[in-house]
Amino acid sequence: MKTYPVASIDLAALQHNLKLIKQLAPNSQVISVIKANAYGHGHIEVAQALDNSDAFAVARLSEALELRQAGIKHKIVLLEGVTTAEEIQTAADYDLSLVFHHQTQIKLLEQTKLVKPLSFCWLMIETGMHRLGFDISDVDEILTRLETNEAIAGKIGLMSHFANADLVDDQRNQQQMAMILAVTEDDHSISMANSAAILSFPASHQQWLRPGLMLYGVSPFDDKTATDLGLKPVMQLTSVITSIQQLSKGDQVGYGGDWTASESKTVGIVSIGYGD
Numbered sequence: 314m315k316t317y318p319v320a321s322i323d324l325a326a327l328q329h330n331l332k333l334i335k336q337l338a339p340n341s342q343v344i345s346v347i348k349a350n351a352y353g354h355g356h357i358e359v360a361q362a363l364d365n366s367d368a369f370a371v372a373r374l375s376e377a378l379e380l381r382q383a384g385i386k387h388k389i390v391l392l393e394g395v396t397t398a399e400e401i402q403t404a405a406d407y408d409l410s411l412v413f414h415h416q417t418q419i420k421l422l423e424q425t426k427l428v429k430p431l432s433f434c435w436l437m438i439e440t441g442m443h444r445l446g447f448d449i450s451d452v453d454e455i456l457t458r459l460e461t462n463e464a465i466a467g468k469i470g471l472m473s474h475f476a477n478a479d480l481v482d483d484q485r486n487q488q489q490m491a492m493i494l495a496v497t498e499d500d501h502s503i504s505m506a507n508s509a510a511i512l513s514f515p516a517s518h519q520q521w522l523r524p525g526l527m528l529y530g531v532s533p534f535d536d537k538t539a540t541d542l543g544l545k546p547v548m549q550l551t552s553v554i555t556s557i558q559q560l561s562k563g564d565q566v567g568y569g570g571d572w573t574a575s576e577s578k579t580v581g582i583v584s585i586g587y588g589d
């Protein structure tokens with residue numbers, strides 16, 4: 314029996330979109346963002362198909378562990394880091410990389426004896442989003458504390474997130490970029506660009522990109538489609554029509570009469586709802 318609806322995932326389209334990202338920013342490396350079940354596309358299958366990525370990022374520890382259990386060997390960055398001693402230990406055991414965005418996470422690192430050091434870790438810096446990150450004035454001190462800690466191997470990267478990257482040429486993007494660039498007196502990698510910035514703000518590319526949306530073939534801009542940008546949609550959602558209704562002018566459709574027929578019309582009812 315065929316059940317509906319069906320979400321079909323086109324892995325070749327996914328690979329095409331990653332290739333486009335690499336063409337747009339040939340000197341940067343790519344952290345493919347596959348949080349939230351790869352934006353609903355299936356994080357394990359997506360990670361396997363995006364083998365060409367230089368690293369992956371997820372929001373939560375549980376997602377990273379699922380990827381490791383599926384045999385994914387890439388660097389995996391936990392965008393929200395960890396909150397307990399047990400979690401930091403697990404992250405080290407499974408070679409996961411952490412983003413540090415709050416003092417409590419630095420203290421946790423300093424208070425926990427790790428068997429293996431953490432590598433490819435990042436410091437999230439507040440540059441205008443006001444969601445996660447250290448104040449710019451604390452960055453030098455925190456970097457020193459992290460880099461003199463034996464539980465950290467290698468350099469710490471500097472990460473921040475645009476609040477308005479979908480608004481092309483917005484002054485606030487330049488300001489956020491200037492803030493993170495001002496931190497780097499030496500050789501810290503920078504990761505700033507999400508999809509919108511990859512597409513519209515080349516100066517933000519730096520060493521590490523963090524595309525999400527565009528990997529899945531979604532345009533981050535109101536006034537441009539995925540096709541305009543050369544992206545291929547990855548998900549196709551299909552279902553069946555289970556009923557056809559003939560409406561007269563003025564008939565209201567749905568809860569609260571959400572929509573009113575402006576003339577006599579034929580309406581198809583598609584099988585998709587809460588259960589899906």
Ligand SMILES: *Cc1c(COP(=O)(O)O)cnc(C)c1O
Nearest residue numbers: 346474507508523524525526527
């Ligand atoms: C979700 C997320 C991204 C990806 O952003 P897109 O707009 O989907 O490209 C990048 N960085 C961080 C920190 C994120 O949370």
